Amino acid sequence: MKYLAKDDSKCIQCGACESICSKTYFKEDNPEKSCIQIKKEDTPEINVCNQCGECIDICPVMAIKRDKFGVVRIDKKICVGCFMCVGFCPLLSMRQHDDYIEPFKCIACGLCAKECPTEAIYIAERSDEEAREMPIDKVFNR
Numbered sequence: 682m683k684y685l686a687k688d689d690s691k692c693i694q695c696g697a698c699e700s701i702c703s704k705t706y707f708k709e710d711n712p713e714k715s716c717i718q719i720k721k722e723d724t725p726e727i728n729v730c731n732q733c734g735e736c737i738d739i740c741p742v743m744a745i746k747r748d749k750f751g752v753v754r755i756d757k758k759i760c761v762g763c764f765m766c767v768g769f770c771p772l773l774s775m776r777q778h779d780d781y782i783e784p785f786k787c788i789a790c791g792l793c794a795k796e797c798p799t800e801a802i803y804i805a806e807r808s809d810e811e812a813r814e815m816p817i818d819k820v821f822n823r
Contacts, residue, residue, distance in 0.1 A: 682732060682747075682750065682751025682752070682806065682807055682808065683732070683750050683751060683752055683789045683804060683805075683806055684730075684731050684732040684751075684752075684789050684804075684805055684806075684807065685717075685729050685730070685731070685732075685787055685789045685791075685793070685794070685802060685803075685804060685805075686731075686802070686803050686804070686805035687727040687729060687801060687802050687803075688800075688801050688803075689724070689725055689726050689727055689801070690801075691799040691800060691801035692719065692725035692726075692727055692799065692801040693725070693798070693799055693801075694719055694721055694725050695798065696712060696719060697793075697796040697797060697798065698715070698717045698719070698727075698793035698796060698797055698802055699712040699715035699717055699718070699719060699793075700712070700715070700796075701792050701793055701795075701796045702715040702716050702717050702787075702792065702793055703715040705790075705792055706785070713778060714776075714778055714780070715776075716729065716730065716774075716776060716785060716786055716787040716788075717729045717787060717793055717802070718776075725801075727801060727802060728772065728773065728774055729774055729787050729802070730753065730770075730772065730774040730775070730786045730787040730789075731772065731774070732747075732751060732752055732753050732789060733753075733771070733772075734747060734753050735769065735770065735771055736753065736766040736769060736770055736775055736786075737753065739765050739766055739769040740760075740765065740766055741761075741763060741765065742759055742760065742761050743759070744756045744757075744759035744760040744761070745766060752788050752789050753786070753788075754788060755783065755784060755785070755786065757783050760783040760784070762782040762783050762784075764777055764784055766784055767784050774786060774787065789804060791804045
């Protein structure tokens with residue numbers, strides 16, 4: 682399964698990942714519309730979906746599913762905009778913005794990894810079996 686891995690210690694809080702994400706998916710440079718959020722004070726912390734799939738079971742209309750590559754995706758044609766997934770996400774990586782009626786999240790596209798000057802964000806792979814067997818602190822990159 683493909684996911685966006687991170688190394689917070691390498692993050693220089695430049696915002697390049699947030700910028701490319703929001704420009705790619707929402708056609709504007711707006712960190713609030715980025716699937717990646719960087720804590721800007723004190724020690725850097727990268728918040729991004731790690732494709733754990735906890736949100737899948739909470740969706741009342743089954744709009745959230747894994748694709749054939751293991752990436753968790755939201756089917757916007759089915760989503761009713763209840764935002765239960767946003768509140769349920771253990772990492773708080775499911776996003777919402779008042780401009781949109783449905784949530785959004787990282788789909789591990791890798792564009793941010795290409796933009797990151799320090800390689801603090803990178804695409805990694807793990808099997809579904811590995812993901813299920815990982816201790817909870819590893820699943821949530823703690």
